[in-house]
Amino acid sequence: MTQHKVIFDTDPGVDDALALYYLVRHPQIDLLGVTTVFGNAPVAMTTRNARFLLQxxxxDAPVHRGAEGPMTPDMPPEFWPTHIHGDNGLGNHPTPDATVDGPETAAQFLIDTIRAHPGEVRVLAVGRMTNLARAVQMAPDIAGLVRDVVIMGGAFRVPGNITPAAEANIWGDPLAADVVFGADWPVIAVPLDLTTRTFMDSATLADLGARGGAGMQLVADLSQGYVGFYQAAGYDGMLVHDCTAAVYLTDPDLFTLTQGEVRVLSEGIALGLTLMNPADRQGPLGAWEGRPRQSATLDGQPDAILARIAQVCTA
Incomplete structure (x- = not known):
C-alpha cells in the first residue's frame, strides 16, 4: 500500500478541519507535520486550532507556527472572516482559551523535512501560500526534492470568492502565490472551478457525524456555523474546498488536469487573479516566459470525491 508523506499547511478554519480529519483517518497518509498560516483567523489562533484538533x-503530528502576514507589499487590510468561521476560527465551537505565541518555525520545518525525505514529501497547502514561498526562497534546493505541492487555491475560469477576480487563499498573499507557481517544483492547484461544485448537504454531514464516531462528530458540530453561512444564501450544506484538495493526494483519478504556466497578479483591481497560459495556446509567452508548466484541476468528479470523503471519515 502506497504511503504518502504529507505536510499540511493550513489556517483552521472549518473546512480545514474536515481536510485535516481526512488526512488523520486515511490509512495511506503519513502526516509528518502541520504548518500554520494566517487566513481564516490570525496565526496564533490557527496554530491553537490545529493543535486542539490533533489532540x-x-x-501526535508536530504543529509549527507560520506567517502572521503576507509578503506582498501594500496589501489591503486583512479581515478575518468571522461570519464564516466564527470568532475563534472553528465555528465558535469551544476550544482552549489561550492562543499560541512563539517563533515562526513553519518555513524551516518545511525545508528540513523535505531535505530529510528527498523525493517523498507532498505538501498540501490550503491557506495563504506565504510559508511555502518563504521556504523555497530560503532554500531553493527543496524545489527539486519535494514530490509535489498540492494547493487549494485559485479561480481560473470562474469568478473568485473574495473579488470577481480572486479566490481567498491567493488574494491573501498574491506575491507568495506567484512565487509558488513559479518555483521549479510540480504544483497542482485545486481551484474554485472544481471546489464550488463539491457541495456536502446538511443531511450528509449529519449522517457522517452519526456514523463516524466522536472525531467526525466534532467536525460536524464545529461546521454548523459554516453551514449557516451557506443557508443564508439559500444552500443547505457546505462547500468542502480544502478536503477536495486532500482527496487529490490519494485519488488523483477523480480529477482532470489542465496544464500551463501560471502568473498571479499582485496589484490593481485584479489583485489575486490566477492566469494560466494553457499548454496548447499558440503565441508569445510574454510574462509567462521561463515559468514552469503547472497543473490545475479545472474539472473532476464531485460526487465521487464526496463519496471518498465519506468512506474515509467514517471508516
Whole structure:
C-alpha cells in the first residue's frame, strides 16, 4: 500500500478541519507535520486550532507556527472572516482559551523535512501560500526534492470568492502565490472551478457525524456555523474546498488536469487573479516566459470525491 508523506499547511478554519480529519483517518497518509498560516483567523489562533484538533483526535503530528502576514507589499487590510468561521476560527465551537505565541518555525520545518525525505514529501497547502514561498526562497534546493505541492487555491475560469477576480487563499498573499507557481517544483492547484461544485448537504454531514464516531462528530458540530453561512444564501450544506484538495493526494483519478504556466497578479483591481497560459495556446509567452508548466484541476468528479470523503471519515 502506497504511503504518502504529507505536510499540511493550513489556517483552521472549518473546512480545514474536515481536510485535516481526512488526512488523520486515511490509512495511506503519513502526516509528518502541520504548518500554520494566517487566513481564516490570525496565526496564533490557527496554530491553537490545529493543535486542539490533533489532540482531540489523538494524533501526535508536530504543529509549527507560520506567517502572521503576507509578503506582498501594500496589501489591503486583512479581515478575518468571522461570519464564516466564527470568532475563534472553528465555528465558535469551544476550544482552549489561550492562543499560541512563539517563533515562526513553519518555513524551516518545511525545508528540513523535505531535505530529510528527498523525493517523498507532498505538501498540501490550503491557506495563504506565504510559508511555502518563504521556504523555497530560503532554500531553493527543496524545489527539486519535494514530490509535489498540492494547493487549494485559485479561480481560473470562474469568478473568485473574495473579488470577481480572486479566490481567498491567493488574494491573501498574491506575491507568495506567484512565487509558488513559479518555483521549479510540480504544483497542482485545486481551484474554485472544481471546489464550488463539491457541495456536502446538511443531511450528509449529519449522517457522517452519526456514523463516524466522536472525531467526525466534532467536525460536524464545529461546521454548523459554516453551514449557516451557506443557508443564508439559500444552500443547505457546505462547500468542502480544502478536503477536495486532500482527496487529490490519494485519488488523483477523480480529477482532470489542465496544464500551463501560471502568473498571479499582485496589484490593481485584479489583485489575486490566477492566469494560466494553457499548454496548447499558440503565441508569445510574454510574462509567462521561463515559468514552469503547472497543473490545475479545472474539472473532476464531485460526487465521487464526496463519496471518498465519506468512506474515509467514517471508516
Amino acid at each position: 482531540a483526535w489523538g494524533h
